[in-house]
Amino acid sequence: MNSSSVWKKVRPHVLVILFFLVLAFVYFAPKFEGLELRRGDVEKYVSMSQEVREYYEQEGVGSSWTGSMFSGMPTYNITTQGGPRNLLDYVEWPVKVLGGSDCGVVFFSLVSSYILMLLLGASIPVAILGAVAYSFSSYSIIILQAGHITKAWAMAYVPLIFAGFALVLKRKYWIGGLVFTLALALQLKNNHPQITYYLTLFCFIVYIGYVVRQVKEKAWKPLGLSFGALVGGIAIAFLCNMGTLYANFEMSKESIRGKSELTHQVDGKTDKSSGLDKDYAFAWSYGKGETFTLLIPDFYGGASGGVLDKDSHLAKELQRQGYQVPDPLQTYTYWGDQPFTSGPVYFGAIVCMLFVFALFIIRHPLKWWLVGGTVFFVFLSWGRNFDTFNTFLFHYLPFYNKFRTVSMALVIPQFVFAFMAVWGLVELFRRKQERQQMLKALYYAVGITGGLCLFFALFTPMSFQSVLDGQYGMPAWYMNALAADRADLLRSDAFRSLVFILLGGGCLYLYIKADKPSRYLPYLLVGLVLVDLWAVDRRYLGKANYVKPALVRQQFTPSPADRAILQDKDVSYRVLALGDPFNDSGPSYFHKNIGGYSAAKLRRYQDLIEMKLAPEIELLKQGLSRAGTIEDAEAVFRATPALNMLNLRYLILDPNHAPLKNPYAFGNAWFVPEVRMVENADEEMEALLSIDPHQVALVDKRFGEMVSPSECQYDSLATVELISYKPDRLEYRYHSSVPGVILFSEVYYPHGWKALIDGEKAEHFRANWILRGMEVPAGDHTISFYFHPDMYLAGRWTTTICSGLLILALIGTLVYYARKGKGTGAC
Numbered sequence: 001m002n003s004s005s006v007w008k009k010v011r012p013h014v015l016v017i018l019f020f021l022v023l024a025f026v027y028f029a030p031k032f033e034g035l036e037l038r039r040g041d042v043e044k045y046v047s048m049s050q051e052v053r054e055y056y057e058q059e060g061v062g063s064s065w066t067g068s069m070f071s072g073m074p075t076y077n078i079t080t081q082g083g084p085r086n087l088l089d090y091v092e093w094p095v096k097v098l099g100g101s102d103c104g105v106v107f108f109s110l111v112s113s114y115i116l117m118l119l120l121g122a123s124i125p126v127a128i129l130g131a132v133a134y135s136f137s138s139y140s141i142i143i144l145q146a147g148h149i150t151k152a153w154a155m156a157y158v159p160l161i162f163a164g165f166a167l168v169l170k171r172k173y174w175i176g177g178l179v180f181t182l183a184l185a186l187q188l189k190n191n192h193p194q195i196t197y198y199l200t201l202f203c204f205i206v207y208i209g210y211v212v213r214q215v216k217e218k219a220w221k222p223l224g225l226s227f228g229a230l231v232g233g234i235a236i237a238f239l240c241n242m243g244t245l246y247a248n249f250e251m252s253k254e255s256i257r258g259k260s261e262l263t264h265q266v267d268g269k270t271d272k273s274s275g276l277d278k279d280y281a282f283a284w285s286y287g288k289g290e291t292f293t294l295l296i297p298d299f300y301g302g303a304s305g306g307v308l309d310k311d312s313h314l315a316k317e318l319q320r321q322g323y324q325v326p327d328p329l330q331t332y333t334y335w336g337d338q339p340f341t342s343g344p345v346y347f348g349a350i351v352c353m354l355f356v357f358a359l360f361i362i363r364h365p366l367k368w369w370l371v372g373g374t375v376f377f378v379f380l381s382w383g384r385n386f387d388t389f390n391t392f393l394f395h396y397l398p399f400y401n402k403f404r405t406v407s408m409a410l411v412i413p414q415f416v417f418a419f420m421a422v423w424g425l426v427e428l429f430r431r432k433q434e435r436q437q438m439l440k441a442l443y444y445a446v447g448i449t450g451g452l453c454l455f456f457a458l459f460t461p462m463s464f465q466s467v468l469d470g471q472y473g474m475p476a477w478y479m480n481a482l483a484a485d486r487a488d489l490l491r492s493d494a495f496r497s498l499v500f501i502l503l504g505g506g507c508l509y510l511y512i513k514a515d516k517p518s519r520y521l522p523y524l525l526v527g528l529v530l531v532d533l534w535a536v537d538r539r540y541l542g543k544a545n546y547v548k549p550a551l552v553r554q555q556f557t558p559s560p561a562d563r564a565i566l567q568d569k570d571v572s573y574r575v576l577a578l579g580d581p582f583n584d585s586g587p588s589y590f591h592k593n594i595g596g597y598s599a600a601k602l603r604r605y606q607d608l609i610e611m612k613l614a615p616e617i618e619l620l621k622q623g624l625s626r627a628g629t630i631e632d633a634e635a636v637f638r639a640t641p642a643l644n645m646l647n648l649r650y651l652i653l654d655p656n657h658a659p660l661k662n663p664y665a666f667g668n669a670w671f672v673p674e675v676r677m678v679e680n681a682d683e684e685m686e687a688l689l690s691i692d693p694h695q696v697a698l699v700d701k702r703f704g705e706m707v708s709p710s711e712c713q714y715d716s717l718a719t720v721e722l723i724s725y726k727p728d729r730l731e732y733r734y735h736s737s738v739p740g741v742i743l744f745s746e747v748y749y750p751h752g753w754k755a756l757i758d759g760e761k762a763e764h765f766r767a768n769w770i771l772r773g774m775e776v777p778a779g780d781h782t783i784s785f786y787f788h789p790d791m792y793l794a795g796r797w798t799t800t801i802c803s804g805l806l807i808l809a810l811i812g813t814l815v816y817y818a819r820k821g822k823g824t825g826a827c
Contacts (some may be wrong), residue, residue, distance in 0.1 A: 359423025
């Protein structure tokens with residue numbers, strides 16, 4: 001095959017890829033005008049990772065531990081700096097640097113989806129339609145506005161993984177297995193296990209359908225080869241991410257995704273779950289009625305804090321009541337039962353119509369497994385609103401209780417709707433001669449989807465009231481006007497979706513009826529789908545969401561309180577900002593924070609928050625509100641022993657005012673006169689509620705070989721001080737005339753922290769629920785702690801080697817087919 005014929009074959013696809021690039025750049029055009037998106041999760045990431053990133057810049061080595069979040073925690077789920085690399089970074093790098101993360105991820109999602117649709121047998125315009133339907137579905141854009149970048153990348157790989165999966169089922173074992181393995185390895189590298197988990201479940205459901213068919217046909221060899229290719233691909237993909245995956249698995253047992261050792265919780269309930277708390281995991285459950293947003297975007301009012309116009313019922317009522325109407329009029333338009341939302345999950349009216357159309361014309365039995373999988377994931381997204389079903393899965397489906405925000409399960413239906421829409425069109429173009437059957441299917445599809453839209457446009461049999469409305473504290477006239485606006489939002493979008501369904505249905509009608517249909521009709525359909533999704537996406541991520549870079553940087557400018565604290569050049573101490581300290585990573589940018597923000601905080605620390613820290617913070621608030629002098633305020637800290645043992649030195653009451661210094665902080669380490677052994681976690685926590693942790697060390701009997709209470713001595717003149725601090729290395733110097741026990745104001749973590757006394761290996765144990773403790777000899781000595789998670793580091797070397805081998809396999813395959821004069825699409 002000569003170069004000109006190759007170019008002729010490839011040129012249309014190159015033009016499509018350039019079109020995708022233009023789409024991505026145009027959508028995020030404000031970024032290239034010097035503006036930036038202000039995104040909460042990105043700002044949280046910058047704050048929580050600042051200490052480790054700064055350490056890497058200064059020292060040239062990475063740290064897998066940070067002292068700036070929750071008094072200390074691993075950084076596996078925050079950031080990775082230095083050390084052996086995953087070589088797949090270099091495969092992904094060209095796309096990730098393309099116009100920034102937002103442009104790159106949307107562009108790659110479009111390309112990934114396009115490849116899958118081509119493998120399905122779609123023509124170029126139909127493949128473009130499928131790519132646009134998946135990549136511009138509202139959830140894909142909304143998560144970028146929220147800053148969920150790793151989730152967006154994990155979603156971008158879903159079509160490519162399924163493409164490899166489908167090739168394997170089509171008996172293209174080598175090329176399919178390679179695509180499947182590479183795409184899965186890249187998805188895992190982006191470290192959003194929940195999306196991978198959902199996709200794995202979905203592929204398992206589809207594979208069951210494949211197995212049933214192969215067994216009926218007694219096709220044992222293809223069944224064995226496909227199983228081997230997929231299992232081998234999963235194994236290799238895991239090995240290419242061994243360091244991160246092992247660390248996540250290890251940490252899951254120690255984090256809030258693992259089981260608490262306490263048998264009775266703060267609310268008196270017995271905890272039987274080995275994962276997240278069920279109420280926490282199901283907090284963001286999609287409503288059953290809310291599922292209609294897949295077809296009608298503002299069915300439930302759109303986003304929390306939506307904007308109404310000057311002609312709205314609420315604006316008129318505000319004027320009638322004598323109030324000035326704010327500009328913009330932002331209010332509680334969302335009336336679903338999620339705590340809040342950045343916007344609805346909308347698949348597109350035409351895409352929904354095409355999905356229903358496909359149900360009537362696709363004959364392949366795999367259709368029902370795809371539909372069954374879709375229904376299953378819709379049920380998952382309902383969470384507590386389909387409680388019996390989801391509670392059963394929460395307790396018995398492996399690993400399911402490790403994840404939260406179950407509404408995310410709609411990612412799979414989003415993919416299936418786009419996939420089925422394209423499959424239906426492929427069948428239409430292939431079987432156009434079956435005109436009557438196609439018209440009948442079209443009438444059903446338009447009738448069902450359009451009929452629903454018309455019904456909700458004309459009749460709105462809902463209250464338009466939310467279970468959350470009561471907490472807003474608004475008068476009845478306000479909420480009545482708001483309910484009327486919510487109804488208008490539904491009606492308006494129902495008519496809007498109806499129009500798009502009729503236009504899309506009209507395109508199909510013209511195609512079916514014409515003996516020689518225009519070749520531009522599929523492109524017109526693409527344009528309608530793009531306009532539909534683009535317009536809805538702009539509601540939630542448009543130019544109004546961009547700000548000048550200075551406003552983004554302002555978040556990382558020290559406040560007066562921060563500047564006052566930073567004047568203290570002591571080696572290490574901790575800070576707490578009142579407000580919502582355990583959901584705020586802001587202070588972590590500048591300080592070692594007792595609070596923070598993480599969906600994977602350590603379980604023991606969460607237990608400490610619930611049982612001890614939160615009540616002490618409430619005591620602080622009450623005591624400080626009554627304090628008349630600085631001395632009175634400082635005295636309140638006498639009643640906060642848990643905060644004191646965590647070395648809380650500064651309390652930020654107001655960022656614009658000087659912080660309050662705690663004179664009762666215990667410091668970085670101290671000798672204790674008494675060691676008390678406890679039988680279990682319940683006994684330890686109960687004792688912690690009453691002891692003075694400066695005088696008593698509570699030690700679980702599991703650490704009995706590391707400390708002997710009967711031999712514990714105490715020198716009242718003994719001293720211990722922290723002389724050097726790095727995130728993953730601490731050095732102390734102490735003097736004591738007798739052997740004793742030191743408690744360190746550092747979080748105990750069993751996987752990776754090692755201790756030395758004068759350079760010789762030493763044992764350390766957990767004390768007072770969360771701290772580190774050590775029995776030390778008499779004299780003048782130096783103690784060192786350093787974080788060296790052996791299995792994680794070995795896993796990272798495995799990652800480097802296996803990712804390198806996978807890249808070599810990819811290069812070898814490309815060279816092989818290039819020499820044969822064939823592209824991989826010919827396989």
